[in-house]
Amino acid sequence: MKKNNSVVVAMSGGVDSSVAAARLVDEGYQVTGVHLALSKEKTVSGTKGCCTLDDARDARRVADRLGIPFYVWDLSERFQEDVMQNFLDEYAQGRTPNPCMRCNEKIKFQAVLERSIELGFDAVATGHWAKIVNSPQGPLLYRSEDDAKDQSYVLSVLNQEQLAKTMLPLAGSTKPELRKEAQARGLITAFKPDSHDICFIPDGDTAKFLHKHLGNKKGNIVDVETNEVLGEHDGIFEFTIGQRKGLGLTVPREDGAARYVVSTDVATNTVMVGLPSFLRVEVVTGTNLIWCGPILDSPFDCGAQVRAHSDRVPATAFHQDGNLTVEFKEPLQALAAGQTIALYDQDRVICSATVVSTNRS
């Protein structure tokens, strides 16, 4: 990216994107701040989400301070269709989606990126914690210096074409450094708490949200070994693979061992429970394979990550025709269809795919 190029910074109203914008201004880019309105509802209070009036104001005040133009872009319809509706559809199908990744894939680095480029900007910048390094093989995506904040996993849905027009100015910093910098710069977002929840579920109660939109759908909780009906549930979307608490089971196992949710079946609306051994996953297959760097020959060794902040585990990956198969060298506990699996070469993100099935299911 050349100096004096024009860059759209997606400003959520949080400290990360505030500092990202400030750094680009310092480096001499022509920066325009854009706040994404993702919901038409005017949510005034609550700092947890990322689309409240408070957040729009904070973003605007940071832009004032930096002396850059600032606009609100209404992406509420696309967000509703591509992220919220997809979230509900996926749960209704018994899968476990990650809406933030979906938002990155469809909204921030597709709708916003494309609109920005068409409007004459050269790139889009965000306050994500990861690093893009240019190489002879094109841009490569790496983990952040601050491993605790690393967001390379949620960016693993970006291909090289998108990475080429993306800037991540926070690469190379740690969060405490960043807050200090925001304070030194006099940005009002310096001490704003981090957001952790899904922005359209600000109270964090996913089950309640799903019930509201998908209704109640009573079904059985069944022992995976004996097929014995152990209890009832109000909707399989309430359960995550590997969940132990809140099953409401009244019949204990004879040996007293704890039972876990090991799978769900949409067709029969059944939740299967059993011993932790049933959670062991050795092999997964994935679809929607996205390469964040050059395509590697199959098979290749890698580190596999299946959640935003889980450890990477050694694995071997095979791929053919856009489908991925990953064999873990040590079995993983609990993995659900719909999750994203990201593969790493040391700190570099190789590719990602959406889990379709595991060897248990």
Added chain:
Amino acid sequence: MAYLDHAATTPMLPEAVAAMTAELVKVGNPSSLHGSGRKARRVVEEARETIAAAVCAKPMDVVFTSGGTEANNLAIKGLFWARKKENPKFKRVLISAIEHHAVLDPVLWLGEHENAEVEILQVSENGILDPQTLRESIAKNPEDVALISVMWANNEVGTIQPIAELSEIANDFKIPFHSDAVQAMAYLPIDLSKVNVTALTITGHKVGGPQGVGALIVKSDINLEPISHGGGQERDVRSGTLDAPAISGFASAVSVLVSQRERRSLRIKGLRDEAIKRIKEVVPEAVVNGDLENRLPGNVHISFPGCEGDALLMLLDAHGVECSTGSACSAGIPQPSHVLLAMGRDERTAKSSLRFSLGHSSTIDDIDELITALPPVVERAKRASTKARITK
């Protein structure tokens, strides 16, 4: 830079700045009884006389407010409550479909909270209310109409309403008639001795005065319930310490304006016609909204088919050309304009529109800048919009 958003706010006239700053350095509450208070009161009363004379009203008719929105709220709610007190049968409120939110929203509020029956009168595709429409609406039951409110000229598309005829109809049925004239005041002659307008809203910053001051012109024998209570200033309908400096600046702008109105309107109209002609030359598919004859001299309202208004605005802003999409909400999310929808435009057309508004400081250089910036901006916005639809 080309400032083409005079309908949002227009630069203060030097005379107004001088009058206002002269008062800012003095002490004195116009309600105080001592010398300083009397001096401040004199400033306010002279301003009152100037403003009353400008619209052919009596000084006592002028009620100073914090601006157009407050004056509209006072007129709508104050008249509604006073009428209701007079006779509970008064419950209907009739307004045009193209009112500013500062009229529309208090009326809808009365509907929600005070059992008012709100009737929104449809307008022509040029944005003009046909007097016959008003007559028919009243005729449904002339006995239950609490008040009528129709703006003098529209803020978005600039159409001028047939206020003389409309207010005459209201007068036939002895119904109070309010008109929001904040956009009209700077450009059109307003003579309250010749029309039957019960209450008229005007504001400082649309006529070259300061922001934060306005007035409701309402005859002193008209009953008006106060909407805020306190020290009893402004004949007890609008309490609060009078802002002598702002009021002085407002009156100064009004007096300059009245002496120059005709000449200035003509000049601005010339620029406007030039702007419209040249926009259509460089963007042949551009469509002018509103009425070409009954139109504020400074209003240029255009739909650019295939573009999004907010993309155009942003790109023009980057070229130093400042305009408006005509509507905004508190979170800054563009909503399709209710005015354009009322004029029969679909949502996409409504969202593809921009308002360029000229004013006293506009020059041909502003038009030149706009015409230079516009073609590439429209091309770019069109591409972005097409792309958005394909990828959706």
